[in-house]
Every structure is written in C-alpha cells, then in structure tokens.
Amino acid sequence: MKKFTALTTTFFTFILSAAPVAAQVDISISKPPNLKIDNPGKLLGGVIGLILIISALAAFIFLIWGGVQWITSGGDKAGVEAAQHRIQAALLGLFIVFAAWAIMLVAGQFLGFDLSNLKFPTPF
Numbered sequence: 001m002k003k004f005t006a007l008t009t010t011f012f013t014f015i016l017s018a019a020p021v022a023a024q025v026d027i028s029i030s031k032p033p034n035l036k037i038d039n040p041g042k043l044l045g046g047v048i049g050l051i052l053i054i055s056a057l058a059a060f061i062f063l064i065w066g067g068v069q070w071i072t073s074g075g076d077k078a079g080v081e082a083a084q085h086r087i088q089a090a091l092l093g094l095f096i097v098f099a100a101w102a103i104m105l106v107a108g109q110f111l112g113f114d115l116s117n118l119k120f121p122t123p124f
Helices: 002-017 040-071 077-111
Strands: none
Touching: 040 077
8 A cells, every 4th residue: 555655646747847837828719609608707707796695695584483383383392493593593594694795795895806707718
C-alpha cells in the first residue's frame, strides 16, 4: 500500500507541476442565431431570486402545516411534539432563507455588484 501511495503521489505531483504551454491562438466565436438569452447575469439573478422565493414559500407552508398539525393533535403528546418540531424547522428555514438574502445583498454592496444586473464578459 505504501508503494501505491508513493507512486500515485509522485505521478500527480509530476502531472500538476508540469508547466502549461501557452499558445497564441485567436478563436472567434459567433453568437448562435437561436440564442434568446441576451444577458446571462439577469438570468442568474432571476434564478437566484426564484430559488429564494420558492424556499421562503416552502418554509411558510411548513409553518402553516405545523400549526394545523398542532391544532388537530387533540392533546396527544407525540402529535404536539411533532408539530413543534415542524414549526421549529420551518422557522429555522425562514431564518436561513432571509439570512441568505441579506448576505447576498451585503456581499453585493461590499463587492460592488447588483445581483439583478450582473454583467459577464461576452466572447462575441
């Protein structure tokens, strides 16, 4: 096993330390005619916003589900406890969603970008 480890370590060290050869090649890429996405930054911002909205709605639905479960438990200790755990998990999920949103806004202000208007370099 020691020989195998030494051999793989030597192999990967040799492969990773090899200097890459930089070639001066000018590649021109034209924009595909059927591409409908003009700004990938807006697409990414929209997807992140959609994910945050869906996760907040899911947490809110779990919160309501836990409340209904608590009401319909009829005093059963196991049912009330399960409802409490569901409500706690939903509140934690809401906290995580809003914390992610706040961190995203603070990072955007700190780094100087607006998530709804990201600009990526285009090759064409």
